[in-house]
Amino acid sequence: xxxxxxxxxxxxxxxxxxxVNKRRLTPGRVSLHAFLIVMAxxxxxxxxxxxxxxxxxxxxPSPTATCPGRAT
Amino acid sequence: xxRSSSLSPTGPASRIxxxxxxxxxxxxxxxxxxxxxxxxxxxxxxxxxxxxxxxSPLGMxxxxxxxxxxxxxxxxxSIFFLPVVLSLAVVGFxxxxxxxxxxxxxxxxxxxxxYKGPLIDWLGDPRINLFAILVAASWRHIGxxxxxxxAGLKSVDPSLREAAKVDGATERQTFFQVVxxxxxxxxxxxxxxxxxxxxxxxxxAYIINRGKNGLELLSTLITNNSISEASLVGFxxxxxxxxxxxxxxxxxxxxxxxxxxxxx
Numbered sequence: 001x002x003x004x005x006x007x008x009x010x011x012x013x014x015x016x017x018x019x020v021n022k023r024r025l026t027p028g029r030v031s032l033h034a035f036l037i038v039m040a041x042x043x044x045x046x047x048x049x050x051x052x053x054x055x056x057x058x059x060x061p062s063p064t065a066t067c068p069g070r071a072t
Numbered sequence: 073x074x075r076s077s078s079l080s081p082t083g084p085a086s087r088i089x090x091x092x093x094x095x096x097x098x099x100x101x102x103x104x105x106x107x108x109x110x111x112x113x114x115x116x117x118x119x120x121x122x123x124x125x126x127x128s129p130l131g132m133x134x135x136x137x138x139x140x141x142x143x144x145x146x147x148x149x150s151i152f153f154l155p156v157v158l159s160l161a162v163v164g165f166x167x168x169x170x171x172x173x174x175x176x177x178x179x180x181x182x183x184x185x186x187y188k189g190p191l192i193d194w195l196g197d198p199r200i201n202l203f204a205i206l207v208a209a210s211w212r213h214i215g216x217x218x219x220x221x222x223a224g225l226k227s228v229d230p231s232l233r234e235a236a237k238v239d240g241a242t243e244r245q246t247f248f249q250v251v252x253x254x255x256x257x258x259x260x261x262x263x264x265x266x267x268x269x270x271x272x273x274x275x276x277a278y279i280i281n282r283g284k285n286g287l288e289l290l291s292t293l294i295t296n297n298s299i300s301e302a303s304l305v306g307f308x309x310x311x312x313x314x315x316x317x318x319x320x321x322x323x324x325x326x327x328x329x330x331x332x333x334x335x336x
Contacts, residue, residue, distance in 0.1 A: 045170075046208075047154070049169055
């Protein structure tokens with residue numbers, strides 16, 4: 001047990017340093033995320049636009065409207 | 073396939089049960105007298121070039137970017153892969169809403185940006201509608217290529233990258249001089265899949281305007297001749313045979329690549 005203790009303080013800084021490195025925001029990482037976010041939004045937009053158009057009031061048919069060609 | 077090649081030498085107005093063998097006349101008409109054949113072939117080539125040089129490299133770029141250990145990579149992957157679950161026909165419907173002259177998103181944005189010119193008919197103008205649907209088709213194709221390439225990147229031995237890093241290579245050098253050569257078989261598969269996707273493009277063009285008015289493709293010509301009112305089954309089959317011959321190149325390359333990988 002006593003042999004294990006000295007290894008703990010030695011390993012901790014290393015682990016902490018790796019974690020800090022992973023989360024550090026570099027300009028490259030920021031621009032990468034900015035590019036991916038813009039692309040992701042552009043990718044979702046063709047799906048979101050029909051949802052928006054579907055909620056548009058002007059697209060609501062009047063209650064008396066019938067399907068074209070259907071006998072009233 | 074055998075049915076098409078056996079029907080292609082039949083007369084243009086013949087019915088299946090009344091065979092009227094005309095030899096190579098349908099092919100002769102197709103190559104010399106049919107005004108839509110060369111535009112359709114040209115559109116297929118433009119489609120292929122657009123996919124090979126723009127859409128597929130963009131998919132590969134996204135794969136390379138998402139292969140890094142970044143936060144939210146799974147979310148990005150899911151978003152980019154989302155259009156792949158839709159059929160090209162549905163993609164066509166969705167993008168018709170973007171390109172609609174009055175209610176479409178793109179023209180509305182142009183108006184908001186104080187665009188003064190006439191409304192652009194993205195899908196009705198034969199000079200631009202091919203590129204409009206290429207953007208729509210790329211929306212789906214890029215996600216497809218991204219997933220295939222990402223799977224290939226994940227299979228690259230990490231020790232190769234570590235060795236390159238130890239040798240002092242930058243990230244770009246590691247990719248171009250270590251990863252890309254290792255990915256050569258995947259690159260061939262991607263090029264071949266792209267070629268096949270381009271040649272079999274049909275549904276989105278047919279959904280948008282029945283493959284007419286600037287959207288002629290070999291596949292839509294087959295349909296328009298074979299099962300239209302004219303019912304030129306023999307002539308449509310001749311186009312199908314031409315498409316088959318063109319498609320054999322990438323298909324044979326793909327199969328030989330797959331067989332080589334399976335053997336090794």
